[in-house]
Amino acid sequence: MGGAWRLFALSQQEGHLFPWVPVCLATGIGLYFGLRVEPPVWALAALGLAGAVGLVLARFARGRPRIGLTALTLVTAGTALAGARAHLVAGPVLDFRYYGPMEGRVVGIDRSASDAVRLTLDRVRLDRVAPSETPRRVRVSLHGAQRWLDPAPGQTVILTGHLSGPAGPAEPGGFDFQRHAWFLGLGAVGYTRTPALLLEPPDGALVVFAARRALAARVQDLLPGQTGAVAAAILTGDRSAVARGTQEDLRAANLAHLLAISGLHMGLLAGVVFGGLRFALALWPAAALRAPAKKIAAAIALVAAAGYLVLSGGNVATERAFVMVAVALGAVLCDRRALSLRGVALAALVVLVLRPEALLGPGFQMSFAATTALVAAFGALRDAGLQARWPAWTRGPVSLVVSSAVAGAATAPVAMAHFNMVSHYGLVANLLAVPLMGTVVMPAGVAGLALMPLGLGWIGFGVMGAGLEAILRIAEEVAGLPGAVGHVPAPPATVLPLMAAGGLVCLLWRGAGRLAGLVPVGVAVVLWAGAERPMVLISDTGRLVGVLSDAGRALSRERGEGFVAGIWLENDGAPVPQERAAARWNPSGMPVQTDGGRIFHVRGKRETAAFWGCDQGDIVVTDAPRADWSCAVICGASLRRSGAVALFREESGLRRVGVRDRTGDRLWSAWPQNTAYGAERSRFDADTELCAVREEARLSPGMVREATGR
Incomplete structure (x- = not known):
């Protein structure tokens, strides 16, 4: 009887197993990062070879053996993939405290936790340090008076400051900045309190970075203050001008995701371009009657989304969003359904193959938790026919409430685990701010970008600024409410994996067996509630x-x-x-x-x-x-x-x-x-x-x- 039930449960998964591919791959990646001893290169090579052989053998297997062999192979491949990536990004790390002159080319500009401008430098030269021992990249915070340097991409700068190797976790089990820096290629971090000086002007090699900074500067010229800084962050991914207070207000109101170029921004940009082109083509009778206007609009929107990805710098959330948009627009081109869990799985697979270390970051976890939950929830509503029963005038508002609630519930455990805080009024803030982002900010931003070559960008950016001012006001008001932010202790290391496993079973498994996912979620909640902090x-x-x-x-x-x-x-x-x-x-x-x-x-x-x-x-x-x-x-x-x-x-x-x-x-x-x-x-x-x-x-x-x- 038990075997028959298992066979029936497995038969229900036919055609729905692809979303488990990135899950198995992620399991192997997680196993690699969970090791306490670095495996030798030959062991990683053997695992990679075993994974390749296993995939070949799985093609000839049938039924449950094929599923089990494929899953095991993907786990093995994930471990080998993560190890290979760790060795590929290897570089010198400073193993002592350095004070003295340094020289390097500016390849990154952002802000530190203390709100100081921070430069990432490559082509680094350090006094009395051999080139073979010099880090490929260093990151330096600029403190004190910095009147002599206006940082720009590609500049070669000189300064005198302190450097040391990236620090380890502040406590056992805490965030490992050493690991994070390793995959960023950072071999040292530090600061200077003396003025940084320009040695050579930009070399012209960092075209995309320079274009991003130029566009951000242009937007901030048209929209001064924090409104322009947030607009630049949304359009270009450059957050270097966003003040720490603004970020804290947005975080307290659960609106920090509006700063990250993610699914909301990518979807809105592609949607605005797609919808605008379809409308324009519909006004042209010859094109409307003879040309596939929908597919033409989808193709051009895909190009616009790709340009947005390149311009923004391509972080994990943006990569995931682009793959999702590409899958959706590709489905339009192929006359298929645009959104599905297969599309989410494909996006996760692409990101994990390119950057396995992204699995450990809150950006990947929150992004895919929200997207998976939203697609699964609206798919269930569609299959049950509930959306069709809603009056037409209520579908937009109800969809907004449902999406905000589902995304908030899916990302809340991740945010609480990584940031030890929960926004009590986040749902209210999102219900007020997200419609403004979709109907005012992004359409006006796209219009501003389109009008910039004509010198009329101020029209679109003016409207965009008005929408952003309202959003920032919402964030400030919500953050200022009594009890707006709650705090929770850090969970044990097993809590998030258990919650992820349980949530994936609930969302991806077909049939009554999905309720089994509630067990690991419940265990995780109990473990978190009983977490012991060090004496x-x-x-x-x-x-x-x-x-x-x-x-x-x-x-x-x-x-x-x-x-x-x-x-x-x-x-x-x-x-x-x-x-x-x-x-x-x-x-x-x-x-x-x-x-x-x-x-x-x-x-x-x-x-x-x-x-x-x-x-x-x-x-x-x-x-x-x-x-x-x-x-x-x-x-x-x-x-x-x-x-x-x-x-x-x-x-x-x-x-x-x-x-x-x-x-x-x-x-x-x-x-x-x-x-x-x-x-x-x-x-x-x-x-x-x-x-x-x-x-x-x-x-x-x-x-x-x-x-x-x-």
Whole structure:
């Protein structure tokens, strides 16, 4: 009976299995990134060969063996694909702190988290660093007075600043910027407080980037202030002029997706071009009667969408949107149904093959979660005949409400997991802003672009600006409402994969078996609700300690290490200013609620000399340890081997987990070589000496570089 039921359930999937292809591929990609040890190249090659052979064998198989073999082959191919991509983008990474002159060509301009202009440079030259060890790309934030440089694509600039290798996660299990930078080709990041200077004018090689910046500047000339900055971001993907406050308002109102060139923008642009051309051709009797006006309009709209993709820089959301639009317009050209889950699957497949690392980013996850849910929901409504029963005048408003609610529900878990926040009035804000985007902003923007060669672009951009001003006002008002934003703690690493698996089963599986997808979703919710935050967090530099108290996390410093402090507090689900968190710290010692131990943060020689000592069971975090302390010591040497450290409360004491315990040794991680370091420990032993380098065994700068990998 069970075999017959499984056979019947499988027969229901006939013709609906293609959407599972990117799911299997993504599973293999996820397995690669989940490894703690980098697999050798020969193993990746073997997996790739096995995947190719498996696909050939699957063509000759039948029934369930064919499905199982194809799925296994795709998982294998995904692992090999991700590994190949990681090796293809490999480049030098700076393994020490550099201060001195640097030179490079501007290939990227954006803004940092501190709202400073930030340049990405290639063709980098560093003083006294060999070309073979010089990163291919670096990213530098420009602080201080920068009157002498107006950044432009292709310029060669010189400056004096600080550089270091990309930092690892701020806490175990946190966002891995080292991995992110590896796939961006960034070998170092840093800043300068001295003026950057122009060495050579633009070389003319970065045509698309220069065109994007020129168009963005033209739009901002016609639309000053943040209205023009947002218009430039929507039309060109250039967000360098969008202020941090504007972004925070949009994020709080759940309207940040309006800044990203995604399905909404690509669909609206293609729709406006398609609809406008069909209307124009219908007014021309000869064309309307003799030419396939619909297909001509679709072909030209496809060209316009491709140009939009190239101009915008082609991020993950834009690539997905273009593939979806291309599939829809291609379906019009072939007289097929435009939107389907197969189209979404094809878009996901293209993105994953080109950039497997995109799977781990919120952009990919939110984009495909929303699109898959929307296509599945409206497909179900269409199949049930519900849309046809609605009065004609209600279909537009009802579709808007349904789409906003479905997309919001699908993306909410991803946004909460990555950004630790939820917008309580996001649905209301989207119901007010999205119609303005579709009926005013994008049509006027397309009209402005079309009229620019005639010198009449100001007409379209003026209307576009009025619509954007209304949207920004909506964002500001919604963000200012009491309780507009809620905060949640960071989930365990297994939560999002479980939710994704359950959601995909619910959306892609055919028949009653889809309800089984609710089980992993429920498990994920339970795991998230019971998530334990670390009792103690220690930064990888040892300059900041955070202890969880009844009032929230207490920080050992009011200033300094602000980026790390912000991440810790956000992951706790209770973001407050660092000064407020520091006010919770007891200067005489912060009690830890286990074994009567205390945690101390002692910085520098003066504090070390004045420190009266510690008892058995206490923990001292310091950069200048003393030999007469009888308690456990955590300092720079151990932290450089482990990365940031988290201590979790257990009945037997404290369990110590380092970043290295979670990330392992991968291509993109920088750990000291030839340094023994154990795996995750089941219990923190207060009698174990964790600090290998004491004050009396000081290392020379060259030895420090070799020992720390920095």
